[in-house]
Amino acid sequence: MKKYILLLAVILSTSSLFAQDFDKTNNSPMDAAFFPAQAPKRQFAKTEEAKMAMEPKIRVLYSRPSLKGRNIFTTEDKKEDGITVYGKSWRLGANESTELLLMQDAMIGRKLVKAGRYSVVVTPTEKEWTFHINSENDGWGNYSHKPEMDLVTVSVPVTMSEESIENLSIALYSPNNDKVVHLKTGWGKFRTELPIVLK
Numbered sequence: 001m002k003k004y005i006l007l008l009a010v011i012l013s014t015s016s017l018f019a020q021d022f023d024k025t026n027n028s029p030m031d032a033a034f035f036p037a038q039a040p041k042r043q044f045a046k047t048e049e050a051k052m053a054m055e056p057k058i059r060v061l062y063s064r065p066s067l068k069g070r071n072i073f074t075t076e077d078k079k080e081d082g083i084t085v086y087g088k089s090w091r092l093g094a095n096e097s098t099e100l101l102l103m104q105d106a107m108i109g110r111k112l113v114k115a116g117r118y119s120v121v122v123t124p125t126e127k128e129w130t131f132h133i134n135s136e137n138d139g140w141g142n143y144s145h146k147p148e149m150d151l152v153t154v155s156v157p158v159t160m161s162e163e164s165i166e167n168l169s170i171a172l173y174s175p176n177n178d179k180v181v182h183l184k185t186g187w188g189k190f191r192t193e194l195p196i197v198l199k
């Protein structure tokens with residue numbers, strides 16, 4: 001009997017050596033946007049043709065911060081009044097840098113961008129957002145943003161919606177069902193659309 005108790009004690013003590021603590025749930029959960037939107041469900045397509053049509057062309061991984069009653073943008077002299085400052089680099093989300101994965105070559109802002117992984121950083125102003133498609137990956141926020149590694153820098157207009165969105169949202173869609181895909185961003189009442197032309 002003593003042998004069994006000793007064996008049980010050894011097992012319990014060694015199992016705690018290999019225990020892994022889990023991180024607490026993050027306030028800004030990570031999400032993914034695909035083009036086409038149904039790409040993650042392609043395995044359920046009824047025909048091979050339908051499955052091929054659902055093959056992913058673009059994916060965006062990003063974290064979705066909440067407004068929680070805060071202003072999104074502010075000015076340098078009133079930093080405490082907003083989440084990010086006009087004219088400063090912003091990670092377009094929270095936590096890790098937002099990632100753009102192109103499964104095929106694409107034109108963004110008149111520049112050819114090869115298939116691959118890139119980070120997305122935005123410099124917002126009141127009237128437009130400048131998107132930086134950057135070759136630096138796996139960074140935290142915009143702290144890793146090195147402007148000299150920007151492959152593309154392109155500005156798009158900001159529009160305002162009557163509807164406010166609590167969590168930052170990104171969608172990929174083709175307005176005319178062709179090779180032009182819009183990376184649509186919405187948070188609060190702000191909306192932007194970055195065109196990406198698939199090659």
